[in-house]
Amino acid sequence: MTAQDQYAAKRREAGEAVGLIEDGSHVVVPTGVGEPPTILEALSERRTEFRGVTVSQILPLRPYGYLDPETVEHVRHCAYFVGGPTRAGAQAGWVDFYPSYFSEMPALFREGLLPADVVVAMASPMDAHGYFSLGLAPDYTMAALEKARTVILEVNPNVPYAFGHCHIHIERVDAIVEDERPLLEVGLPEIGPVQKAIAGHVADLIPNGATLQIGYGGIPDAVVMQLLEKRDLGIHTEMIGDGILSLVEAGAVTNLEKNVDRGRMLATFALGSRRLYDFMDRNPALEMHPVDVTNDPCRAGLVDRLHSINGTMQIDLIGQCGSESxxxxxxxxxxxxxxxxxxxxxxxxxxxxxVLPSTAKGDTITRIVPTLTPGTHVSTSKNDIDYVVTEFGVARLRGKSAHARAKALIGIAHPDFRDQLTEEAGKLRLL
Incomplete structure (x- = not known):
């Protein structure tokens, strides 16, 4: 049977395709825009027909009907990363979550520590050789595919055919649902004066020829806007978005000074505009790979002059970052x-x-604190922290003592809170 014959035999309506999901199944969904909306809408409509089904993903983007506290015994969400549609449920307790490093998730699937019975994903149209591209988010999905007994793809002509380790053959697919709706687009965040000030401090410390990892948010994108005049930048990142695309279009990114993957950008998921998705399509300058390729600290650490830019919500005086709760x-x-x-x-x-603004809620709360709010999940440890940047400057903590760290962080706190932080640091015997 040819690939085209197999494709025709596996086409299903969405409601029929989700019928392949068995009670008690663990359903894995790719990150962000890699989620298949038609399939997940059909699952939502039929959710009361199931029992004990779990759906998991990073960064859900739509408030699907199955995100319902009244039907969690039928279909429940267990997040790899909480997003807008799942935040209220996670805080109320009817959405569960898995703590883990993103880079280690493929290994957790392969070792059976994370369950994967069914994979549902967005895919590009099939090529002449029978392959689909899951280039919007190969992340942990490629490892989950190795374990899943059932694979359901939502094939959409708007999905780019990306290069990299992000392909699956028709023989491995159990059902295909077709849809032509436009991909969800996410624009650049709003950038204000505080974000611009922080970005200026960071941009001054990024040389020509650096390789960048840029997180999502107003501050990282403000940094991007101040790098447009740089030259020979490289990209080795988790997320590729419109900010990075702006650097490419400005000629700032060539990837020619990368010592690893020279001439190529690497990412594990995409989140941006139609312009970005068009740029990804069959572009040999970009490869989409699983997250253990892009994020593994040992592998990514082989890239010289790697500069990573990520935000946090709170940091204490010895350098612990609370970025997720x-x-x-x-x-x-x-x-x-x-x-x-x-x-x-x-x-x-x-x-x-x-990077972080020095305050929150109209300058009434300091984000640099003596100790993290009780119960805060520590995202980056005191032993790993390096540069911390607010609108008031840069504090380099790596290699500094606890006392020196407290002094440096107080120096980039909002002036209205520096006396209070100094007093609290004294009580903690840090000054």
Whole structure:
């Protein structure tokens, strides 16, 4: 049977395709825009027909009907990373979550520590050889495919056919659902004066020829806007978005000075505009790989001059970062921050930047605190932290004593809180 014959035989309506999911199954969904909306909408509509089904992914983007506290005995979400649609459920307790480093998730699937019975994913149209590209998010999905007994693809002509280790053959697919809706687009975050000030401090420390990992958010994208005049930058990142695309279009990114993967950008998931998705299509300058290729600190640390830029919500006076919870309440997830901080520390001439505004809620709360709010999940440890940047300057903590760290962090706190932080540091015997 030819690949085309197999394709025709496996086409299903979405409602019929989700009928392949058995009670008690663990369903794995790719990150972000890699989620298949038609399939997940059909699962939502039929959710009361199932029992004990779990759906897991990083960064869900749509409020699907199965995200319902009244039907969790039928279909429940267990997050790898909490997003907007799942945040309220996670904080209320009816959405569960798996703590893990993003880079280690493929190994957890292969070792059977993370379950994967069914994989549902967005895919490009099939090529002449019978292969689909899952280039929007190969992340942990490629490893989950190795374990899954059932694979359901949502094939959409708007999905780019990306290069890299992100392909699956028709023989491995059990059902195909077709849809032509436009891909979900995510624009650049709003950038204000505080973000611009922070970005300026970071941009001054990034040389020509550096390789960048850029997280999502207003500050990382503000940094990007101040790098447009740089030259021969490289990209080795977790997420590729419109900010990185702007650097490419400005001629700032050539990847020609990378000592690893020279001439190529590497990423594990995409999140941006139609312009970005068009750029990804059959572009040999970009490869989409699983997250253990992009994020593994040992592998990424081989890249010289790796500069990582990631945000946090709170940091204490010895350098512990709380980037994923508000006290005990889950807000996001570990993601790749710790991976890339450790990778940048290993990299020759690398730098790891943790960026944050000095205050929150209209300058009424300091984000630099004596100790993290009780119950806060520590995302980046005191032993890994390197550069911390607020709108008031840069504190380099790596290699500094606890006393020196407290002094440096107080120096980049909002002036209104420096006396209070100094007093609290004294009580903690840090000054």
């Amino acid at each position: 508000l006290g005990t309440k889950p807000y996001s997830g570990t993601g790749g921050q710790s991976d890339f901080v450790r990778a940048s520390n290993r990299s020759r001439d690398g730098k790891a930047f943790i």
